[in-house]
Amino acid sequence: MKVKVIVTLKNGVLDPQGKAIQQTLNGMNYCNIDKVRQGKYFDIEINEIDENKAKSQVEEMCKKLLANLVIEDYKII
Amino acid sequence: MKVKVIVTLKNGVLDPQGKAIQQTLNGMNYCNIDKVRQGKYFDIEINEIDENKAKSQVEEMCKKLLANLVIEDYKII
Amino acid sequence: MEVNEIIAIEHGLKKDEFKKICDLLKRVPNIIELAIFSAMWNEHCSYKSSKKHLKKLNTKGKNVIQGPGENAGVIDIGDNDAIVFKIESHNHPSFIEPYQGAATGVGGILRDIFTMGARPIANLNSIHFGSPQHKKTKNLLRGVVKGIGGYGNCIGVPTIAGQTTFDESYNGNILVNAMTLGLVNKNKIFYSKAAGLDKPVIYVGSKTGRDGIHGASMASAIFDDRIEEKKPTVQVGDPFTEKLLLEACLELMADKSIIAIQDMGAAGLTSSSVEMASKGKLGIELNLSKIPCREEKMTPYEIMLSESQERMLIVLESGKEKKAKKIFDKWNLDFAVIGKTTNTQKIELFFENKKVAEIPINLLAENAPIYDRKWKKTKLPQKLKLEKNLFKSLNLTDCLKKILASPNISDKQWIWDQYDHTVMGDTIQKPGGDAGVVRVHGSKKAVASTVDSSASYCYAHPLTGGKQVVCESWRNLISVGAKPAAITNCLNFGNPENEKNMGEFVECVEGITEASKFLNFPVVSGNVSFYNETKGKGIKPTPVIGGVGVLSDYKQILSMNLKNIGNLVLVIGKTEGHLEQSIFAKEILSEKKGPPPEINFFNEKNNGETILKLIEKNLIVSCHDISLGGILTSVSKMCIKGKKGIRINPLKSLINKFQYFFGEDQGRYIIELNKKNFDSVKKILDQNSVYFDNLGIVNDNKIIFNNDINLTVDELKNVNKTWLKRYMDH
Amino acid sequence: MKSTVIIFPGSNCDRDVDVALKKFGFKNQMVWHNDCSIPKSDLIVLPGGFSYGDYLRCGSIAGKSKIINSVIDFANSGGLVLGICNGFQILTETNLLPGILQHNKYLNFICKNVFVKINNKENKFFKNIKKNILEFHIAHNEGNYFCSENELKSIEDNNQIAVTYCNHEGSENEEYNPNGSVKNIAGIFNIKKNILGMMPHPERMIDSYLSGEDGSLFFENLLENF
Numbered sequence A, B: 001m002k003v004k005v006i007v008t009l010k011n012g013v014l015d016p017q018g019k020a021i022q023q024t025l026n027g028m029n030y031c032n033i034d035k036v037r038q039g040k041y042f043d044i045e046i047n048e049i050d051e052n053k054a055k056s057q058v059e060e061m062c063k064k065l066l067a068n069l070v071i072e073d074y075k076i077i
Numbered sequence C: 001m002e003v004n005e006i007i008a009i010e011h012g013l014k015k016d017e018f019k020k021i022c023d024l025l026k027r028v029p030n031i032i033e034l035a036i037f038s039a040m041w042n043e044h045c046s047y048k049s050s051k052k053h054l055k056k057l058n059t060k061g062k063n064v065i066q067g068p069g070e071n072a073g074v075i076d077i078g079d080n081d082a083i084v085f086k087i088e089s090h091n092h093p094s095f096i097e098p099y100q101g102a103a104t105g106v107g108g109i110l111r112d113i114f115t116m117g118a119r120p121i122a123n124l125n126s127i128h129f130g131s132p133q134h135k136k137t138k139n140l141l142r143g144v145v146k147g148i149g150g151y152g153n154c155i156g157v158p159t160i161a162g163q164t165t166f167d168e169s170y171n172g173n174i175l176v177n178a179m180t181l182g183l184v185n186k187n188k189i190f191y192s193k194a195a196g197l198d199k200p201v202i203y204v205g206s207k208t209g210r211d212g213i214h215g216a217s218m219a220s221a222i223f224d225d226r227i228e229e230k231k232p233t234v235q236v237g238d239p240f241t242e243k244l245l246l247e248a249c250l251e252l253m254a255d256k257s258i259i260a261i262q263d264m265g266a267a268g269l270t271s272s273s274v275e276m277a278s279k280g281k282l283g284i285e286l287n288l289s290k291i292p293c294r295e296e297k298m299t300p301y302e303i304m305l306s307e308s309q310e311r312m313l314i315v316l317e318s319g320k321e322k323k324a325k326k327i328f329d330k331w332n333l334d335f336a337v338i339g340k341t342t343n344t345q346k347i348e349l350f351f352e353n354k355k356v357a358e359i360p361i362n363l364l365a366e367n368a369p370i371y372d373r374k375w376k377k378t379k380l381p382q383k384l385k386l387e388k389n390l391f392k393s394l395n396l397t398d399c400l401k402k403i404l405a406s407p408n409i410s411d412k413q414w415i416w417d418q419y420d421h422t423v424m425g426d427t428i429q430k431p432g433g434d435a436g437v438v439r440v441h442g443s444k445k446a447v448a449s450t451v452d453s454s455a456s457y458c459y460a461h462p463l464t465g466g467k468q469v470v471c472e473s474w475r476n477l478i479s480v481g482a483k484p485a486a487i488t489n490c491l492n493f494g495n496p497e498n499e500k501n502m503g504e505f506v507e508c509v510e511g512i513t514e515a516s517k518f519l520n521f522p523v524v525s526g527n528v529s530f531y532n533e534t535k536g537k538g539i540k541p542t543p544v545i546g547g548v549g550v551l552s553d554y555k556q557i558l559s560m561n562l563k564n565i566g567n568l569v570l571v572i573g574k575t576e577g578h579l580e581q582s583i584f585a586k587e588i589l590s591e592k593k594g595p596p597p598e599i600n601f602f603n604e605k606n607n608g609e610t611i612l613k614l615i616e617k618n619l620i621v622s623c624h625d626i627s628l629g630g631i632l633t634s635v636s637k638m639c640i641k642g643k644k645g646i647r648i649n650p651l652k653s654l655i656n657k658f659q660y661f662f663g664e665d666q667g668r669y670i671i672e673l674n675k676k677n678f679d680s681v682k683k684i685l686d687q688n689s690v691y692f693d694n695l696g697i698v699n700d701n702k703i704i705f706n707n708d709i710n711l712t713v714d715e716l717k718n719v720n721k722t723w724l725k726r727y728m729d730h
Numbered sequence D: 001m002k003s004t005v006i007i008f009p010g011s012n013c014d015r016d017v018d019v020a021l022k023k024f025g026f027k028n029q030m031v032w033h034n035d036c037s038i039p040k041s042d043l044i045v046l047p048g049g050f051s052y053g054d055y056l057r058c059g060s061i062a063g064k065s066k067i068i069n070s071v072i073d074f075a076n077s078g079g080l081v082l083g084i085c086n087g088f089q090i091l092t093e094t095n096l097l098p099g100i101l102q103h104n105k106y107l108n109f110i111c112k113n114v115f116v117k118i119n120n121k122e123n124k125f126f127k128n129i130k131k132n133i134l135e136f137h138i139a140h141n142e143g144n145y146f147c148s149e150n151e152l153k154s155i156e157d158n159n160q161i162a163v164t165y166c167n168h169e170g171s172e173n174e175e176y177n178p179n180g181s182v183k184n185i186a187g188i189f190n191i192k193k194n195i196l197g198m199m200p201h202p203e204r205m206i207d208s209y210l211s212g213e214d215g216s217l218f219f220e221n222l223l224e225n226f
């Protein structure tokens, strides 16, 4: 099955790429864009039919590799 | 309001990062991981209360800046 | 699918070409065969419009080990060391997807170099964009620079020099040319000529995906409004895998297992397999079911046309498969035995146990069409009569500032700060000099390299322009103290089916040939990129010359930075004040007509060689060639780089000061020397009948000329440094 | 003195640092990431480059390689470990050093000379270097040091800041911060000061024909302190 994960920077962690995108958008006349934060998205194909098992395995992988918990949060969607 | 966007590589476009991550996970004894594709995630705060308007504006931004439609697809979630 | 004329045309073939294919084969090709023909007969692979003229190039020289025709050229630099180098274009893909287009351009040229057994030691790039005001320019520039850096930095090869220009003729068709130099033991060079029967054919590197299918035809397709439709053909580069492939190939090459090796570049597996067989006068049999594929259900058609990056084809000695596989396993790369060499002189493809294509190799290579395209000569434009009062309202200081801040003269550090130029620990002249210089690791020697082009000169008069670019390359090498050795060339032109564009090509090649013969500066490799046009409008003819020179002792390297207060500064070579086609004419007079400056081969050679003598005898401490913007621009750069000023002597010349200071006469240099060496320098210059002017004396921090100029070097620097940075930041 | 340089797939400064170590008298050996053990050494160097393509996060995948446990054991038993650039990123990803290196603030790769101030000389890495300000060379895309406020406090309390970006006179203005690092941090130690991670590449500054020679001071001193 497929498991989808989003990894985002924790609140308060500077996101230079997000900021640059926001500024570019403002420069392109999208003046109502107040904030952009960039994160990562993963599409994981896992050979496992039990949804709960798959998700808990992905959760483990997030903690061990996919996210750096010092600055990032993850969310399985 | 907040609009969330996922930008992924089109099917068939090489994803070297995803490949490296998959191999690493396999090496960490997650042998049932068949494929990983990495994409980008954006959290956009837009000063607009009408959801439809906000989304259609973000859609425009995706086409113009956030995604390179040559190799990427986008999805507003 | 039944193949017919319409399908052939969709594959980029002309009607009569399709007819010729059917005649040669004595049947209608199937779709796979058609695809193979279309790829091999494409301009990009067959050189069908250029071949006739490229034959004229001067490719011979004492130091030439390998001229054009291999993956790259090779020159001997002594002590068993050889330098492998080549330049290649990635123009069309970079316009469509600047990051990946430029990145895979760098990846491609790197593979050409290490395919020959050489470790890459330096990268260069020549990039040309539309007018800064054009809406696409900024993003294209940003993407291209990031792509070049992204690939080169990751693989760990320093980018040591380059060239960046802006001209509206590139608005709809940018140019991205990438050059790589590699170092190899001259007895351990690898070639692409297959030899021996029943030898295993090996596929290594990345898996094959559907990337870039029809890429080679795209590179030769004129851009039009339907460009969006061509998008999915862009490839994505993976520099990490390339780094592994580089190390794995060099490891395998250390042993005698490889008979022939060829990277899969344009037209991927098709051109690499056909070329290897063709060179060895052999046949080749491939089992496409064995190809490592990234995606499911790839068809033979897709496999043969895929331009997935980071792949190599190898003909191995029989029995070495296991050993080779072990190396590629270690580097975590795909490895597959996919076929063998045969005596059929055919390419035969099998898929799922069926033969799916069979074509005699010679039909694809030797029998590919060659065209003698019609071309038109460009007349030398008349000299302009520049009236005196044109200059009356001008002021030297303003002109200098305007020129230093103009897009083509402004400092390009914003670009090369993003390129790792110091990795490998041997860069002794970083970008910003006349040529980049890297030491030959572990030896006394060093190699200098530069890329140059002069599209305005070539546009005004292609013959003169062609000569000029070669001479400029030669001068840039001399200026860092290197002995010019050989060149590579990337010929970026418009549509060869257009007589004017074809004429530009023919005459530029003629000019390049004449200069290269006179200077004994042979062409050892190169690349042609035609169809650089949008909506019927071609780019200015832009032959890019990549020059390579050698320093026998790296300690003799010279930079353009002014060194010591009180030193004398001389202009070498005669200044006639040629303003037509100069930066001054364009930026100050808004004048685009007139001939480019003439080339005097004798002076060119004599001046250059005399400068090398001065360097050898340690008589001068800095040197810079005079190019765009003339004397004043060049000396200003020497001031900025050296953080020193100059007091310029009153002029003794008969021409007016604008002509003297901004004229772009060729064959000139500026040198700096200690006063005490003046007599020795003068003696050598006189003995060699080299003309020189006393330009001035180095001072602390001001550039001063009569009452006309009184600027601090910091002011100059600001003017020169801000344009690009500001442009990119806003 | 024996040193070991670990090569990861994608390392590209491994040869450069090998050359530098040998030039200043180390007996250096190279160890492949897939090896399981490290021969006896006095110093382990994690070199610069793009280990595993810098994919996911710089240094994150190298942090899962086979050899890394031996590096961790070596470090925990007090052995000297130096991470340069990508090596620094690997050290933070393995939690041998606190914090993380993010994308440069101005989003571009930067390759240039910078000045750094030595903040702490009570350790083997900088002990007898006479100068307080060194001219070093950086070349990175992700050198923007970040850590939480609590962490920063503990780093400061424990004197873990090794080198900070500054100008030639030692001013630590934001203007001289090339990548946006917290407190201009260019390099940090662990608490015990046997592990140093830093973004600058001393191995690129080891003779007068290169970008400078202050790297020589660094390596000479390192050898002396054994």
Ligand SMILES: Nc1ncnc2c1ncn2[C@@H]1O[C@H](COP(=O)(O)OP(=O)(O)O)[C@@H](O)[C@H]1O
Pocket (backbone or CB within 6 Å): C125, C126, C127, C159, C160, C161, C162, C163, C164, C408, C409, C410, C411, C412, C413, C415, C416, C419, C430, C431, C432, C433, C434, C435, C436, C627, C628
């Ligand atoms: N795209 C580039 N890549 C690397 N270096 C570049 C690039 N563009 C310009 N440079 C560097 O900037 C220097 C100055 O370039 P340019 O302004 O064309 O001066 P010049 O006319 O003296 O050659 C070049 O010698 C080159 O080393």
Ligand SMILES: [Mg+2]
Pocket (backbone or CB within 6 Å): C433, C434, C435, C476, C625, C627
């Ligand atoms: Mg020059």
